Every structure is written in structure tokens, then in C-alpha cells.
Amino acid sequence: MSPLPAPVIGPILILDDVAGGRMRLSALVLSEGAAPPPPVELETGAVALQALAAWDGVTVWRARFDRPADRPSSYRWNGTDHALQGDLTGDLRLAYVSCNGEEVGDLDREGSERNAMWARLCEAHRRRPLSLLLHGGDQVYADEATEGHELSHDWPARLPADPSAAALAGLRRHLRARFLARYAALYAAPEFAWLAARVPSLMQWDDHDICDGWGSLRRSRTYSPVGQTLFAVARESFLLFQQAAVDGDLPARFADPAGLHLGWAVHAPGLRLLAPDLRSERTRRQILGPGGWAMMEAEAARPAEGHSFLMSSVPLLGPRLSLLEALMVAIPRMQRYEDDLRDQWQSRAHRDEWRRMLRLVRDLARTDGHDITAVSGEIHLATRAVMDLGQGLVLNQLVASGISHRAPPRAWARVLGALAALGEDPLPENPIRVARLPGQRSRYIAERNYLLLEREGDAWQARWELEASGLTPPLAL
Template identity: 60%
Template sequence: MFRGLAERSVRLAALVVRDDDSRPPALTAGGRSHPALRLATVAGHGVWRYDFALPLGTVSDYGLAGRTHRVDTRYEGDLHVGFVSCNGEENGDLDRDADERNAMWQRLRAQHATRPLHVLLHGGDQVYADEATDGHRLSDGWPDELPETAAPADLDDLRLHLRERFLHRYAITYAAPGFAELAAEVPSLMMWDDHDICDGWGSLGDVERTAIGQTLFRTAREAFLLYQHAATDDDVPDLFLDPEGLSLGFRRDLPGLTILAPDLRSERTRARIMGPNGWDRFDAALADLQERVFLVSSVPLLGPRLSLVERLMQLTRRMERYEDDLRDQWQSRAHRAEWARMLRRLIDVEARGHRVTAISGEIHLATRATLDTGRPEPLHQLVASGISHRAPPRLYAMTLGTLARFGEAPIPEHPIRIAPLPGQRHNYTAERNYLTLARKRGTWSARWDLEDSGTTGWLSI
């Protein structure tokens, strides 16, 4: 995990999960030995962290358990950043054929071997935990059929059940071929989305406020801290923008680049995307930015006019089950004012001379969009979604493309336009994919790797 930059070094953390609770061997880096710090014990498994640093501006290595891993920390010149999202599926994900499931991870690993990545951004749904609630009498019917009451002892038992299930999903997902090798060599930054908790969290309504719902959220949050940030609550003030931990947005800086990831889940309700803590800390984080800003919005920031679909859904109860999916989006009519608020913040950042690029996942498609900021160059949004989640039907992509033709402008003088990827005919591409962003001689560009169509051309951003 990427922690940040010191004077002439890069601060990192490495996460290890043991089959038992025994202490793992020390990690070696920079001629020093670094002992492991116990973070938690989950179902008899020890969760440990190493804190260490590598010199900035070179290719260094660290060693653990007889293996050596190389890390490229040459951040000050040309830079190569990867972005992935949606690493799984809602049902039966752990039973899939490993070669099929992880084909795009293997491709990204091969790319890294020839052109090393410096940082890997994970934009949401790092695991699909939807089945974690199965197998316990309190949560088996989540979210539709729950018992009316739950005794404290039963809730404690549910927490133990969920902790074990979350560990199981993270351990198998992280050990997958391609992912495991990249995770050991490329410093990661991760922001969660709904499936890291459960499908649609934050848009489900009253069920989230039940004792069972809160037990699920607290356990998923602990797992997010442990497995996506190698952290516990004690580390929150040092790693996240909100020292209270009500919102888990973060900011990291590299030379010439700010990576800013607001938390769109912890304070979400059906009426809002970010809460008071999230907004206050996000606004404060917009000061003293680097020249380029990557805004990691786990849900796409620029998209088609979903209010039209929401109105149609009111005509038939058969469509009600899709309402939560639409309520999840910035473009939902329930969030229109908040969406405009976020866009205005980014337009203001651009007016101060910074260049913002929004990067998103979530929709299991690849696409891009632009926002007219009133400056010569638009604000770009890049969507790469589905590193292992199989692509939806092409009809779904064509339907979204049709909606995109209506245009969208929550701020009338700043229209949004959806556009095809380089070399593609349609606005949305229904293939598994990941994104790479490159800075070469000070100029940024991006390209997608598509499972069937191959690598796109470079898009200047």
C-alpha cells in the first residue's frame, strides 16, 4: 500500500495474512529488518502489517519469506498509473475458473513486466461480498427478509460469521494469479464501493439502520481498513481526510500529481451521496493541489440523464428492483443538487489552473466523457469497469448510448458529452477492461485495454 512521500523516500505498508496466528518473519528493505505488527486475529488467522520505506527515484527491492519484490519509485519524471475496478461478481465469484476470472489481471501483469506501473488505483468493488451474509440465520434473507428482533449474543455471532466470510473472500481474491504478483510490486491505493459492503449499500433505505444492517456495515468497514489499507481505526487520522473516520476519503500526492478519492459510501443515504464530514474534508483537501488532479469517483461522475429512466420506472412495479441501482448514481434526480455541487468544485479547481481528470468504475463497461469547464480543454472522465466482472449484454451498452444522445447539463453553461473510446464506434464498450494513464515529458494521456478488441490508442487528457 502506498502511504506517501518523505524527504527522499517512499513510505509503504505490506499486508500479510497467516493461516494461523504465528508471527511472520521480518521484512527486509534498505538494509534494515522490519518486524511485523499484528493488526487483528480473524477466525484464527493473523493479519499483520509491515511499515517500511524505499528510496525515491530508483528501482529498489524488498524481501520477505525468501522472495524478493522490485518496486519502481521513479515518480518525478515519466509516470505510469494503472486503474482497475469491479474485481468479482455478485454470485458464485469464488467458484469461477481461475484462468477465465483473472485473464485481465494476467494481461495487466504482463504489461507491468515490460512497462512498470508506479501506482495502481483500485476504484471500487475490490471484492464482491454480497454472499457474505449467506449462512447465518440473522442475515440469510438480507436485505428483504430479516427477523424482527436480534439478541445481542446473536449479533455478536453474526459479526464473527461476517468477519470470517470477509476474510475468506479477500484472501482468495488477493491470492489470484496476476493480482498477487502486481500487489506485491506496485503500491496500491483503494477506495471502496457498494459490493465491498453489499449490493446497493447506502441506497437500500431503512434496512441499513437495523441492528443487522449496522453489524454488516461495521464488519465491512473493518475489512476495508484491514485488507484495503492495512489499517485499523487507530490509523484513521493518519491515512484519511476525516480523523473521526465517519468518511474514509483520502488524498495522496506524487510530484506533479494529486490523487483524491472521496468516500461515496460511508455517509450515503437515499437522499445524499456524501455527508457533512465527507464534504467538509473534501473541500479542505482542494487546497494546495498539484498541477494534475486525479479524482477517483467510485461511481461515474459524468453520465447520461438517468432521471428519464427513473420516471419510466414509476409506471410499473416490475421495475422497482432497479430503483436502488439508479439511486446509486450521481445522475439520479435525488442527487442532482449534490452532483452540481461536486461539478462546481471541480470547475473552480480548473479555474485555479489545475487540470482535473475524473476516473471511475462501477458500471461494468468502458466509456469516457467530457465536461465543458469554460476553459480551452475540457475536464475528462475515464471509466474502466470490469477487470474480472464479465461484461453485460451489448444491448445494455447500446441502451446507455441511446440515453447519452439526450445530453446532460446539471449546470446549464457546462454541458456533459459522452464519447466513444479511441477506435470504438459506440459510446459504451461491453468488454472487460482496465485503464493505464501515462505522463510522458509532462504530457498526460490514457488508454484502455479491452478483452476482445485489444489496446486502444492513446487519448490526450
């Protein structure tokens, strides 16, 4: 039985970089066997696909090519012309999505229900084309990938004693097959496939792309042979399926060519997209490591005009979760949720680092001729927050989550709303408040959703598409 739901899956467009007025793109294709798929056809000639990897009878292919970054264009593959909006110089429209899955039984869900918001985003693109698609983390939910192998079935609750090299090699093969199956199923979904062939994607990972709570679990779990094998396969899969890349061949937008961390930045006229890696260097005591901080400080020192969007896979601004964290530690049966709260910037374990990031973002926002907005996913709700930066400036935090993960109970949204009413001030001179979405009465909206970011002239605005409530009025940024 083939591990692919179709003989050929793709193309999935990935934006490698923007330079010299050109979009540098990769087209990713998965196919059974080793026979090369058709080339990408441009007016300048054909671009052959090159094999990146072969897993379990499936070959992963990539073609790299350029398209204009200042006007619409197209490319042709396998007999179909794909139009690209492409113009990053004037008015444009971006979409932001996150949390494309669920922890349990995601591959068994009925397709039209699971992908209802993807179908709605396709219609939004048909009405007014998107230039880029930003994915803010948890593009896959790999939590069940460890099941079915004796070394990992009960991990992280149980640690196998001193597994052999042969057993770990078997685990690697098992995990590769499970990650491949998840990516193939997601990329073959008609709604996603149609959009991903026409709108270049930029992807940032979060914990479920590895496993629930990666980096916030106990060190004995993450640094065990099973934990390190899981991380290695998840990272390899992230590069291959979300970046169309392999080690030693990362696109130029990545800050560290060696890939010790996987943060990246894209610079276009009047626009910077900044995505630090909040997972590769994460431990229970830190979110960013030396490489991640070096990237952020370099970007803070870089002259920039227009607008920066900081993709923080977990929300940068939010309610006083440290109160919940203290409560959970005190109640034994609630301690299993500790890792979920430790994942957040607001955790007591990350307080100093959170302040450091907020000061850096504040300094970025105070640069003349420049604005910055944070966008995040993670929490399976729609919300926003505002931080007063002084000098008449504010930092907007926009949260859109999730595109296919079903919303949590509304009671949880009310709990968060009550916490938000208490306020938060990690920097006393820059208070934070959780605000309501335009047209909504509650601070947290328990509906599936995605975010639209639109530039007209030099002005940016945001709108949330909510599954039941529909499109919000615009929020000026």
C-alpha cells in the same frame, strides 16, 4: 479445514502516503496460526511484521516501511526480491481497475478465466513497470456474505424482529469469516498476488465491498441491527484488508483520522490522487456527508500544480439516467432496480449535490497551472465523457470497469448509448457529452477492461486495455 487457500498469503503492498521524498508503505500478510511470518528485509535492516487482527484462526500481519519516491528500489521478503518502480517525480505509469468480482458465485469461477485481465496487467507491468495501482471500488463482491445465517440470510428483504445481543454477536462472527474467505481467495490468486507484491495499491471502496446498493437501500434496512452489523464488519474488513490499518491507526493520507469517513488524498510532485468516500456517509438523499464535503473543499482550496485524478467510484459524468429512473418507478416489476440508479450521481435524488460537486471540480480545473481528470468504475463497461468547463477547458471522465466482472449484454451498452445521445446539462453553461474511446465506434464498450494513465514530461495520456479489442490508441488529457 483452514479458511485460507494457502498457509501464507502476501505480501500485498499498500501505499500509506508520500512525504519527504519517500513512499510510506505497508506490506500485508495473512497466515494460519500466530507464528510471525519472516520480516521485510531492506538494505537498512529488517522490519518485523506486527499482528493487526486474528480472525477464525488466521492472523493478519503488517510491516510499515519507507522506500524512495524518486527512483526505483526494492525490498526482500521470504527469500524473494521484489522490485519497485517507485519514481513518482518524472515519467510514470499508473493503472486503474475496478469491479474485481461478481455478485453471485464469484469464488466458484475458474481462476484463469476470472483473472484473465489481471494476467494481462501483469504482462503490461513486465513490459513497462507501473508505479501505482489504483483500485476504484468493488474490490470484493460481498453480496453473498450474509447468506447462511438466520439473521441475515433474507436481508434486506426480511428484517428479523429485535435480535438479541448474543444473536448479533454470532452474526458478526459469521460475517467476519465470510469476508475473510473472500479477501483471502482474491489475494491468493496468482495473477493478483504477483502484481500486488510489486506495485503499491491505493484502494477506494464502493457498494459491493459492503453489499449491493449500500446507502441507497431503505433506511429501515441499513439502520436495522443487521444492517449496522453488516456495515461495521464490512468497514473493519475494508480497513484491514484494503488499507492494512485498524481504527485509530489510519495512514496520514486519510482526511479524518477518526475514520467517520474514509476519504483520502495523496500528493506527489505534479500529481494529486483524490479519493472521496462515497459510501460511509451516504443515504438515499445524500452521497457525501459533512466530513466528505469538508475534505473536498479543503482540497479545492489547497494550492496544487500538475494534474489531479479524482477517483469517483460511481461516474461523475454520464447519460440522463433520471429518465430510466422515472420509468422504473412507474413500472412495478422494474422497481427492484431503483436502488441501482439511485446509486448514481445522476439520480434525481442527488441532483443538487451533483451540481455542487461539478462546480467544485470546475473551479479546481480553472486553477492556473493545474488540470483535473475524473476516473471511475461501477458500470462494468468502458466509456468516457467530457464536460465543457469554459475558458477553453474540459473535464475528462474516464470509466474502466471491470477487471474481472464479466461484461453485461451489448444491448445494455446500446441502451446507454441511446440515452447518451440526448445529452445532459446539470450546469446549463457546462454541457456534458458521452464520447467514444479512441478507435471505437460505440460510446459504451461491453468488454472487461482496465485503464493505463501515463505521464511523459508534463503531458498525460490514457489508454484502455479491452479484453477483445486490445489496447486503445492514446487519449491526451
